[in-house]
Amino acid sequence: MRHMSRVHLVVAIGVLMLIAGLAASGAQDPKRKEPPRPGPMLAQGTLTLETPDFTLTLVKSSQTVASLRAKAADGFDFTPGDLLVERSHNGFYHLGDIDLRLRVGTSGEWRGFSTAQSRTPVTSLPVAALSLAAADLTPTLTADIPLAITRTWLVEHGRLVMRFALTNRGTEQVQIGSLGIAMVFHNVLTNRSLDQAHATCVFYEPYMGADAGYLQVVRLTGRGPALLVVPDGRTPFEGYNPILNARQQTAAGAVPPLFTEGTRRGQTFEGFFDWMAHTQAYAENEWKNAAPWNAPTMATL
Numbered sequence: 001m002r003h004m005s006r007v008h009l010v011v012a013i014g015v016l017m018l019i020a021g022l023a024a025s026g027a028q029d030p031k032r033k034e035p036p037r038p039g040p041m042l043a044q045g046t047l048t049l050e051t052p053d054f055t056l057t058l059v060k061s062s063q064t065v066a067s068l069r070a071k072a073a074d075g076f077d078f079t080p081g082d083l084l085v086e087r088s089h090n091g092f093y094h095l096g097d098i099d100l101r102l103r104v105g106t107s108g109e110w111r112g113f114s115t116a117q118s119r120t121p122v123t124s125l126p127v128a129a130l131s132l133a134a135a136d137l138t139p140t141l142t143a144d145i146p147l148a149i150t151r152t153w154l155v156e157h158g159r160l161v162m163r164f165a166l167t168n169r170g171t172e173q174v175q176i177g178s179l180g181i182a183m184v185f186h187n188v189l190t191n192r193s194l195d196q197a198h199a200t201c202v203f204y205e206p207y208m209g210a211d212a213g214y215l216q217v218v219r220l221t222g223r224g225p226a227l228l229v230v231p232d233g234r235t236p237f238e239g240y241n242p243i244l245n246a247r248q249q250t251a252a253g254a255v256p257p258l259f260t261e262g263t264r265r266g267q268t269f270e271g272f273f274d275w276m277a278h279t280q281a282y283a284e285n286e287w288k289n290a291a292p293w294n295a296p297t298m299a300t301l
Contacts, residue, residue, distance in 0.1 A: 149165070190269050213238075
């Protein structure tokens, strides 16, 4: 097996800054009598890790985030950790998931791959200095994906970093037409009172400023600190793509498989979004009649 190229596509998810003065669907039905059943991704339990800013809990089988509790905010969980059980099934996105559209060679249709659509346990990898956890994500992707993908959680300069490494497994070049990193924070207000939403939920403020882009996650109370997602290395904020519910997807111009989120969007849940580092495949399909905020790009391995 010849590795033709290797690239690190990274995003720092844990830059927690004190910014003073900042001003689901059936699974959350209050009428349901039976508690939700945990999905298979919870069969191995969870792993709790400490960083200077956070208490980070990972789902062992996927190494995605189960909770991200800020130490400077009395343990406030920026992710929907209180919905973990009902969202532990195929098709529910978590912080740490990734979406891609790829093609081998220089032409042809783009093929979609997602770590969230069919949960198979990832392969844990040995961790080096500064690393908290690492995994080979290939088992949870289809067997014919032309790339090997690893994800590492680590602490650098006191900040929590999520880092992906993509490696070409073959001898032909692979084009990455889109790359989206799921931004899953707790904006699910469904079936919550105003007080409950203020206690547990957040809203997002994205700035698609390419290499200067960032995502600010602010508690509904307006109290700080806020969480900032910023690039670590070259991970431009090129696009901000909604991860739609299956019923809300349109087939026209879409490249299969459709990336779908199990929680239906609505007035009390605006949905989760992908931080898009490359968007060329979308510009050629769903967005072909739109003017992009940033010039679409792709990467070649």
